[in-house]
Amino acid sequence: MADSSSPLLAAYYDGYLAICETRVYQWNNFETPRESLSGIKQVGVGKRNRYALTIQNKLLAWEEDPANASVLMEKVKSFYAGRTGLFVIRNDGSLWNFQTKSLLGFGESLAEEPSFVANNALTASIGDSANYYVTQGGALFVQGLAHRGQYGDGNLASTDSYVQTSENVVQVASHTGHALVLKQDGSVWGTGGNIYGPLGNHGYGDKAIHWGLVTDGASAIATGSSHSVALRSDGSLWVWGRNEGLDPKRVMTGVTAVAAGNRGTIALAKGALWQWNTGDKPERIMDCG
Numbered sequence: 001m002a003d004s005s006s007p008l009l010a011a012y013y014d015g016y017l018a019i020c021e022t023r024v025y026q027w028n029n030f031e032t033p034r035e036s037l038s039g040i041k042q043v044g045v046g047k048r049n050r051y052a053l054t055i056q057n058k059l060l061a062w063e064e065d066p067a068n069a070s071v072l073m074e075k076v077k078s079f080y081a082g083r084t085g086l087f088v089i090r091n092d093g094s095l096w097n098f099q100t101k102s103l104l105g106f107g108e109s110l111a112e113e114p115s116f117v118a119n120n121a122l123t124a125s126i127g128d129s130a131n132y133y134v135t136q137g138g139a140l141f142v143q144g145l146a147h148r149g150q151y152g153d154g155n156l157a158s159t160d161s162y163v164q165t166s167e168n169v170v171q172v173a174s175h176t177g178h179a180l181v182l183k184q185d186g187s188v189w190g191t192g193g194n195i196y197g198p199l200g201n202h203g204y205g206d207k208a209i210h211w212g213l214v215t216d217g218a219s220a221i222a223t224g225s226s227h228s229v230a231l232r233s234d235g236s237l238w239v240w241g242r243n244e245g246l247d248p249k250r251v252m253t254g255v256t257a258v259a260a261g262n263r264g265t266i267a268l269a270k271g272a273l274w275q276w277n278t279g280d281k282p283e284r285i286m287d288c289g
Helices: none
Strands: 009-012 015-020 023-028 034-038 040-045 050-054 059-062 070-073 076-082 085-090 095-102 108-110 115-118 121-126 130-135 140-144 159-166 169-174 178-183 188-193 207-215 220-223 227-231 237-241 245-252 255-260 264-269 272-277 283-287
Touching (some): 015 050, 015 264, 130 169, 220 255
Antiparallel strands (some): 009 015, 023 034, 059 070, 255 264
């Protein structure tokens, strides 16, 4: 759920999914959300596929029509989608990775079989260049490209294996060459590419190669391609990055969930689904009960 603070919402660039009451809605850009599946407790969006976790713990995947959804894996606790594939945490805490494979210029598809990554996983994130997971003990591990400072330890060279790069972490969010972590004390730290400001002032205009403090007082985070958002325990939503400025600013109250895409953000608040582009005001697009 790197793009989202909650299993109820998902965004990847201009693709969105939302669980509204008992139904799943899907749409692109500012289209009218359309009903798709029911009996779902988590949704996710990748580069090509959309995903949903059923109440029976079955992970589904489809491209455009959810009627053609196939079962990827059973006994799934949670999952995390992105450009390079899919992380899956099973009920026993084991972490698995479905990688994408090239189709000779015709796009990408998931590998038929996942590879084992680690045990005792708490959460994870598929970025556009580097992937992250957090253990039950709060240790953060990363593997992938490091040229933008994605590891946060000063390293600019990729590694073949996962490397521990932070601790006391409860959530990780990553996207286009950057990453955020939420720590146990509510502080939010960032590393990686920061041309448009998704890391706030930390490394703005180029990149940060070490983890640096972005904001504090957060209870959940999400990040898109060029902006980031944080929820606080009082239900207030804060945003920073492209078209929003480098210092987090409050844009809504009464928010229960939020997800960030390309320039767009979606949120569940006050019994409704909201959507807006960075720099604009939130607009109510659908009631949710």
